Amino acid sequence: MHLHRASMTRAVILAMGLNFLIFALELVGSYVAQSLALLADSLHNLSDFATLVLALIATRLASRAATATRTFGYLRSEVLVAFVNALTLVLVGLYLVIEGTRRAMEPQEVEGVAVIAFGAIGLLANVASTLLLRPHARADLNARSAMLHLATDAAESGAVVLGGILLVLGVPLVDPLLSIGIGLFTVKGAWDILSEAAQILVEGAPRGLSADDVAKCLKEVEGVLDVHHVHVWAISSTYHAASAHVVVPDQMVGFSHELIERMARRLREQCGIKHPTFQIEVAECGQGRIDSCPDGK
Numbered sequence: 001m002h003l004h005r006a007s008m009t010r011a012v013i014l015a016m017g018l019n020f021l022i023f024a025l026e027l028v029g030s031y032v033a034q035s036l037a038l039l040a041d042s043l044h045n046l047s048d049f050a051t052l053v054l055a056l057i058a059t060r061l062a063s064r065a066a067t068a069t070r071t072f073g074y075l076r077s078e079v080l081v082a083f084v085n086a087l088t089l090v091l092v093g094l095y096l097v098i099e100g101t102r103r104a105m106e107p108q109e110v111e112g113v114a115v116i117a118f119g120a121i122g123l124l125a126n127v128a129s130t131l132l133l134r135p136h137a138r139a140d141l142n143a144r145s146a147m148l149h150l151a152t153d154a155a156e157s158g159a160v161v162l163g164g165i166l167l168v169l170g171v172p173l174v175d176p177l178l179s180i181g182i183g184l185f186t187v188k189g190a191w192d193i194l195s196e197a198a199q200i201l202v203e204g205a206p207r208g209l210s211a212d213d214v215a216k217c218l219k220e221v222e223g224v225l226d227v228h229h230v231h232v233w234a235i236s237s238t239y240h241a242a243s244a245h246v247v248v249p250d251q252m253v254g255f256s257h258e259l260i261e262r263m264a265r266r267l268r269e270q271c272g273i274k275h276p277t278f279q280i281e282v283a284e285c286g287q288g289r290i291d292s293c294p295d296g297k
């Protein structure tokens, strides 16, 4: 619904603004308090801001029409964006781990009270943006995952505040250990996105689907004798494509048209394939195996 989308975008833009605000404030805080944990939380919020901006741009691009030279339009821009973004996050996470380790070996004076103050601002702003996205989370999958992410952000800021309290109490090594923890957490999350994006960029099969599944699906369609040379891949995370050679009994072209309709419906309903392409053959073409591409060599 158009109305819902408009208010959704407004909520995302507001959340973006809050993220940028937390980033800027905590960056100042990390300098004032000489705290690596605050810097870690600050950088995390900067990356969240960047993620939201890039996601908005990618959505815009993806809605552009396809052309004769870009026949899929910009559907895959979201994947490219996610890949670059996740790669940056892996580097940021590694920096936090390395710098945290260095400071653990050569501890520095950290202002506990300032860590508590700036961490609390981050916590409040994260809770606020979580509540902001909450009304949309029930209907929209993206909003739900964004909200879940913001909830873990709030937990992270909470950990920073807790760390500040421990610092005031005189517990050693809290700041570098928090930084290492946040760094590892960042690398883990980014790595998952990176491998998912890489799978799409190498034309890998969508999660939970293989060429064998597609072949099996097609072989169950009435009028199909055999299936081979199957490709299955994802243009974007929600737009999946497949192609296959299908061997059928010799027949009039009009009959094979109905068969193609049946196969397309089957792939759409059973495998979530939105863009199928079939090569109809009366005899095996010799490209025997299901999952090989002889032309790719």
Ligand SMILES: [Zn+2]
Pocket (backbone or CB within 6 Å): 044, 045, 048, 149, 150, 153
């Ligand atoms: Zn975050």
Ligand SMILES: [Zn+2]
Pocket (backbone or CB within 6 Å): 275
């Ligand atoms: Zn097409």
Ligand SMILES: [Zn+2]
Pocket (backbone or CB within 6 Å): 228, 229, 245, 246, 281, 284, 285, 286, 287
């Ligand atoms: Zn063939």
